[in-house]
Amino acid sequence: MSKTHLELTGVEMAFDTPKGPFVALDNVNLKIQKGEFVSLIGHSGCGKSTVLNIVAGLLQATKGGCVLNGHEVNSPGPERAVVFQNHALMPWLTVYENVELAVRQVFRKSMNRKERRDWITHNLELVNMAHAANKRPGEISGGMAQRVGIARALAMKPSVLLMDEPFGALDALTRAHLQDSLMEIQQELNNTVIMITHDVDEAVLLSDRIIMMTNGPAATVGEDLHIDLPRPRNRVALADDAKYVHYRQEVLSFLYEKQRKLESLSSRRAASASTQGGESAKVEKEKQPASA
Numbered sequence: 162m163s164k165t166h167l168e169l170t171g172v173e174m175a176f177d178t179p180k181g182p183f184v185a186l187d188n189v190n191l192k193i194q195k196g197e198f199v200s201l202i203g204h205s206g207c208g209k210s211t212v213l214n215i216v217a218g219l220l221q222a223t224k225g226g227c228v229l230n231g232h233e234v235n236s237p238g239p240e241r242a243v244v245f246q247n248h249a250l251m252p253w254l255t256v257y258e259n260v261e262l263a264v265r266q267v268f269r270k271s272m273n274r275k276e277r278r279d280w281i282t283h284n285l286e287l288v289n290m291a292h293a294a295n296k297r298p299g300e301i302s303g304g305m306a307q308r309v310g311i312a313r314a315l316a317m318k319p320s321v322l323l324m325d326e327p328f329g330a331l332d333a334l335t336r337a338h339l340q341d342s343l344m345e346i347q348q349e350l351n352n353t354v355i356m357i358t359h360d361v362d363e364a365v366l367l368s369d370r371i372i373m374m375t376n377g378p379a380a381t382v383g384e385d386l387h388i389d390l391p392r393p394r395n396r397v398a399l400a401d402d403a404k405y406v407h408y409r410q411e412v413l414s415f416l417y418e419k420q421r422k423l424e425s426l427s428s429r430r431a432a433s434a435s436t437q438g439g440e441s442a443k444v445e446k447e448k449q450p451a452s453a
């Protein structure tokens with residue numbers, strides 16, 4: 162049996178707010194193996210980015226914590242690269258220089274200049290962007306910029322790739338193309354990936370596991386669905402595949418039946434508590450939008 166690569170244990174995250182502590186996550190437990198592709202899905206505001214930020218080391222859990230390869234995570238590190246929805250490239254640097262910045266940060270001592278140059282070009286080639294190496298972010302499309310963001314992250318040779326809705330802002334065709342590239346690259350490099358998505362098809366197509374989160378406040382892991390579909394995966398062939406359709410249905414049912422039922426139950430409880438003078442449950446409930 163393979164060893165756990167990354168583990169979240171008993172994670173609680175409470176944010177200080179003017180109304181007092183707001184418990185966004187409560188008792189989140191998750192074990193991820195090396196090379197697994199894991200998606201986090203859940204309604205808006207349930208705490209997906211908070212989980213990702215804790216793994217990235219950008220947030221410190223108020224209870225419990227995250228361990229990567231046996232070491233506690235308490236700050237950001239180059240072995241955990243983050244890809245955001247809006248690529249976050251430096252606008253004044255060229256495509257090449259944006260990747261170079263990250264490569265220099267990680268490999269300044271271990272690679273000489275020529276090796277670094279080859280490595281940057283190799284990563285731009287992986288995402289089909291070598292041809293635009295000398296362009297600035299303002300001169301390329303959003304999809305191309307997102308590819309550069311992915312190349313920059315991969316060029317750091319991260320053992321964990323953290324992606325917060327990486328394709329959310331792209332048109333459907335570009336999105337499909339980048340999803341296919343990501344699947345190929347991940348198979349080749351065997352990185353562990355944790356990706357936040359709101360897209361059920363994207364989650365089923367790309368993932369080995371889908372972690373479905375309950376609605377907040379005090380969100381946690383609701384269901385952990387293993388996607389047992391052979392790779393490489395082909396989106397057209399899978400559209401009619403009975404297993405694919407079943408997995409898709411499982412996620413939809415969690416989001417739109419189970420979580421909705423829980424939500425209406427807790428709204429009724431909150432309403433009844435408020436008529437009895439218990440205002441706080443209602444206030445907390447209203448903080449949380451309903452749609453995924």
Ligand SMILES: Nc1ncnc2c1ncn2[C@@H]1O[C@H](COP(=O)(O)OP(=O)(O)OP(=O)(O)O)[C@@H](O)[C@H]1O
Nearest residue numbers: 176178183185204205206207208209210211212448
């Ligand atoms: N710094 C903060 N201070 C107070 N509350 C916060 C803070 N950061 C997040 N929250 C709250 O914690 C909850 C979880 O937020 P988070 O951004 O993790 O959700 P999400 O599932 O990623 O949402 P979305 O899908 O809309 O991006 C939300 O109710 C949010 O308002």
